[in-house]
Amino acid sequence: xxxxxxxxxxxxxxxxxxxxxxxxxxxxxxxxxxxxxxxxxxxxxxxxxxxxxxxxxxxxxxxxxxxxxxxxxxxxxxxxxxxxxxxxxxxxxxxxxxxxxxxxxxxxxxxxxxxxxxxxxxxxxxxxxxxxxxxxxxxxxxxxxxxxxxxxxxxxxxxxxxxxxxxxxxxxxxxxxxxxxxxxxxxxxxxxxxxxxxxxxxxxxxxxxxxxxxxxxxxxxxxxxxxxxxxxxxxxxxxxxxxxxxxxxxxxxxxxxxxxxxxxxxxxxxxxxxxxxxxxxxxxxxxxxxxx
Ligand code: UGY
Ligand code: MN
Numbered sequence: 001x002x003x004x005x006x007x008x009x010x011x012x013x014x015x016x017x018x019x020x021x022x023x024x025x026x027x028x029x030x031x032x033x034x035x036x037x038x039x040x041x042x043x044x045x046x047x048x049x050x051x052x053x054x055x056x057x058x059x060x061x062x063x064x065x066x067x068x069x070x071x072x073x074x075x076x077x078x079x080x081x082x083x084x085x086x087x088x089x090x091x092x093x094x095x096x097x098x099x100x101x102x103x104x105x106x107x108x109x110x111x112x113x114x115x116x117x118x119x120x121x122x123x124x125x126x127x128x129x130x131x132x133x134x135x136x137x138x139x140x141x142x143x144x145x146x147x148x149x150x151x152x153x154x155x156x157x158x159x160x161x162x163x164x165x166x167x168x169x170x171x172x173x174x175x176x177x178x179x180x181x182x183x184x185x186x187x188x189x190x191x192x193x194x195x196x197x198x199x200x201x202x203x204x205x206x207x208x209x210x211x212x213x214x215x216x217x218x219x220x221x222x223x224x225x226x227x228x229x230x231x232x233x234x235x236x237x238x239x240x241x242x243x244x245x246x247x248x249x250x251x252x253x254x255x256x257x258x259x260x261x262x263x264x265x266x267x268x269x270x271x272x273x274x275x276x277x278x279x280x281x282x283x284x285x286x287x288x289x290x291x292x
Contacts, residue, residue: 039059044057044059044060045057045059045251045252045257046059046060047249047251048084049247050083050084050085051084051085051262052085052246052247052262052265053246053247053259053260053261053262053265054079054080054084054258054259054260055244055246055251055253055257055258055259056077056079056257056258056259056260057256057257058256058257061077061079061092061258062077063075063076063077063094064076064077064078067091067093067101067164068107068109068110069101069107069110069151070095070099070100070101071099071100071101071102072095072096072098072099072100072155073095073096073098073099074093074094074095074096074099074155075093075094075095076091076092076093076094076164077091077092077093078090078091079091079092079234079258079260080234080258080260084260084262085262086232086234086260086262087167087170087232087284087292088165088166088167088210088232088234088282088284089164089165089166089167090163090164090165090234090258090260090282091163091164091166092161092163092164092236092258093161093162093163093164094159094160094161095123095155095160095161095162096155096158096159096160097155097156097157097158097160098154098155099154099155099160100152100153100154100155101151101152101153102150102151102152102153102154103150103151103152106150111168112147112168113147113148113168113169114147114166114167114168114169115144115145115146115147115166115167115168115169115175115209116143116144116145116151116164116165116166116167117142117143117144117145117163117164117165117200117201117210117212117282118137118142118143118145118153118162118163118164118165119140119141119142119162119163119200119212119280120137120138120139120140120141120142120160120161120162121139121161121162121163122139122157122159122160122161123138123155123156123157123158123159123160123161124136124137124138124155124156124157124160125137125141125153125154125155125156125160125162126153126154126155126156127143127152127153127154127179128150128152128153128154129143129145129149129152129177129179130149130150130177131176131177132177132179135179136156137179137181140181140182140183141179141180141181141182142178142179142180142181142182142200142201142212143177143178143179144175144177144178144179144201144208144212145177146169146174146175146176146177147169147175149177163236163280165210165212165234165282167209167210167284169209170209170284170287170292171206171207171208171209171286171287173206173207174207175205175207175208175209176207178201180200182198182200182214185198185199185200185214186198187216192224192225193223193224193225194217194218194221194222194224195215195216195217195221195223196215196216197213197214197215197216198213198214198215198216199211199212199213200212200213200214203283203285203286206286207286208285208286209284209285209286209287210282210283210284210285211282211283211285212280212281212282212283213280213281213283214238214278214279214280214281215278215279215281216276216277216278217240217242217269217270217271217276217277217278218271218276219240219271219272219273219274219275219276219277220270220271220272221270221271222268222269222270222271223268223269223270225268226245226266226267226268227266227267227268228264228265228266228267229263229264230263230264230289231263231283231284231285232260232261232262232263232282232283232284233259233260233261233267233281233282233283234258234259234260234281234282235258235259235260235261235279235280235281235282236256236257236258236259236279236280237253237254237255237256237257237258237259237277237278237279238255238278238279238280239255239275239276239277239278239279240254240255240271240273240275240276240277240278241253241254241255241271241272241273241275241277242269242270242271242272242273242277243269243270243272244259244267244268244269245266245267245268245269246259246261246265246266246267247265247266248266252272
């Protein structure tokens with residue numbers, strides 16, 4: 001009985017698909033328009049292979065109402081922490097007006113040598129730094145607090161959100177704090193590659209032990225090098241979609257997905273779809289590979 005019902009359903013589906021109007025094949029815009037498929041119960045695209053890589057899709061993120069050293073209404077999803085094998089922490093943070101991290105280096109239990117990078121996704125964040133005074137950051141605005149810097153950060157708007165990177169400094173210099181906006185960072189071509197690069201925290205200064213880049217791909221562009229390197233990455237898809245090679249597997253990724261790549265994980269990205277793709281990328285640099 002069950003078999004005959006399934007057979008009847010299969011015939012029905014086949015009959016429907018053969019009735020598809022062939023003229024619609026000539027409507028690429030409709031064919032490409034974003035279709036929000038309802039999520040299947042119990043299904044997530046998130047995949048975590050500790051000490052190798054993680055793809056954390058929005059539907060599986062867990063937000064907690066606290067973040068060490070922060071006050072006010074805040075909720076943070078820890079995407080990357082040392083529990084995964086990483087040497088840094090990457091959080092996605094939602095915050096309300098009035099939330100703040102003041103003198104963050106002084107909070108109880110803060111590791112000595114804490115350095116921090118904050119990149120604004122929505123809303124307004126005010127930051128205060130000794131030499132540059134108070135600055136207002138909106139989308140694309142960022143601050144790097146060097147180790148020992150007072151981390152005065154105040155959230156200005158309801159519904160603000162940002163990416164936060166915390167790390168314990170492993171370099172041998174005294175790096176300086178930086179405040180800026182990605183719009184002020186010139187785009188660069190990387191020899192042998194097609195993507196465009198913007199350096200927010202510039203690792204060509206040996207004082208910094210990580211860099212932050214924004215990488216842009218036009219539709220159809222892909223990385224030339226199938227990279228394997230000793231450095232780790234934290235990544236947030238800011239725009240578009242594509243396919244990421246992690247280890248030996250390919251993962252479709254889209255705006256909002258967050259990734260971790262451990263040292264030596266083979267990695268490659270291709271931008272698929274009709275729009276350009278952009279991602280935010282953390283990479284640890286300038287440390288002695290023998291020691292880290
Ligand atoms: O600089 C990098 O390592 C960068 N090209 N990696 C990546 O995009 N996965
Ligand atoms: Mn890389």
